[in-house]
Amino acid sequence: MEKATRIPTSLIIFGATGDLSEKKLLPAIFDLYLKNLTPPKLKILGLSRRELTDEEFKNFTKEAIRVKRPGAKEEDLTEFLRTLSYLSGYFDQTKSYSAVGEKFLKFDEEFGECSNKLFYLAVPPAHYEKIFKKLAKTGLTIPCAGEGGWTRILVEKPFGNDLKNASKLEKILGRLFDETQIFRIDHYLAKETIQNILTFRFSNVLFEPIWNAQSIEKVELKFLEKNDASKRGEFYEEIGALRDVGQNHLLQMLAAITIENPESLSSSSLRNERTKILKAIKPIRGKDVDLYTARGQYQGFRKEKGVSPHSRVETYFLIKLFVENSRWKNVPFILESGKALKESLAEIAVYFKKTKTCLCPPNSDEKHQNILKFNIQPKEGITVKFWAKEPGFSFNLKPQILSFSYGHSKIKDKIPDAYERILYDCIRGDQTLFASTEEVRASWEFITPILESWHRSKLHTYKKGSAGPKVNLPI
Structure with a gap:
């Protein structure tokens, strides 16, 4: 571990009994x-409205871990739970802070020295402003751990609800x-x-030379x-x-597939x-x-x-956009x-253009196209669709799949959970996998x-378990 991470650390989770904390954070910290x-x-403090004692919060955490990690050893759980404490309070009340x-x-008395402070906001965005202001007023964000010490804040997406609101939150956060320090x-x-x-x-010569408009038809x-x-x-x-997912997940997926070579793995290069x-x-x-x-x-x-009962909120969207470079x-x-679709799937599909001259069977109805897919969930991996001749006397082509799957590789157990990686990188101070102020602003600007405009647009309806509404955008 790096030197900075060996300094005692106090982690507070705002919304400690919420869904995110229960299903993601607490099991990830345990891992x-x-x-x-x-x-x-390490000391972990849970803050939430629910009236719980320390012991009840420890039982809550234990059950949350058991669900995600049924094989967890009792002695490991007992040791980990000793780090936990709980406070019942409200985010808008000064006395809670x-x-x-x-x-x-x-905690610092028990450590025998001043600790780093990590604030994790596992709460809906509507609470951000009041928490930021209370943190500022009470001085909790002032670091005291000396050289190498820090105070940091982890904020969940979406950061704000539009450009104006996000800019307002950024100004408040920037004063703190x-x-x-912002993750x-x-x-x-x-x-x-x-x-x-x-x-x-960027580490393989195979695709980068054709990773452009001359060779790629579209990306889904x-x-x-x-x-x-x-x-x-x-x-x-x-x-x-x-x-919920467009302003952040999908636009970050878009950025990953389209960026230029950062030429280094530094957080500043990648974020820029x-x-x-x-x-x-x-x-x-x-x-x-x-x-x-x-x-x-x-x-x-x-x-x-x-x-x-009169909601006009979308649970589905489809957007066609262009990157102007x-x-x-x-x-x-x-x-x-x-949501409520026929399948759960997160992927990026890159469709390459057909070759101008194809060594294909005459009168074939097949569209002989190469497709590269990055499968993000449920099964992480990479697949490439290509074409090969069928065995036999004819010259029929058959699609084949070349694939790499983490699930079938020997390294599956080495892959950290996404929230493990987030927490670990924050403790280390590595911001590579976190959105910068400029990224957040640029995404909201789009x-x-x-x-x-959507309040004037048609809101299509679709049945649960379907592929979504039947809409077509000009491709």
């Missing part, structure tokens, strides 16, 4: 703890923290396949979910699909290249919104708990996402005009 990838001296400060002082989370950047796109492109980016919004009705009514792509996306405004986008809502969404001129990028 890092078992791998000795957390600071040797005073209680947090008292806990921090107690330096940019090097805006998009856990899809921590997915192994997303990271491997860079290696695939999909983030599809079978799950409906029944457990997140109130959240989804406030956010919608485009804010991602920003250039996001700024190069051709705006979709006014009348173009209906031409290049479509949105839908699954039947029954308005009956979900916390959803208005020399490499990608006139190549359409199709972004699609939705998304906001679409959101502002």
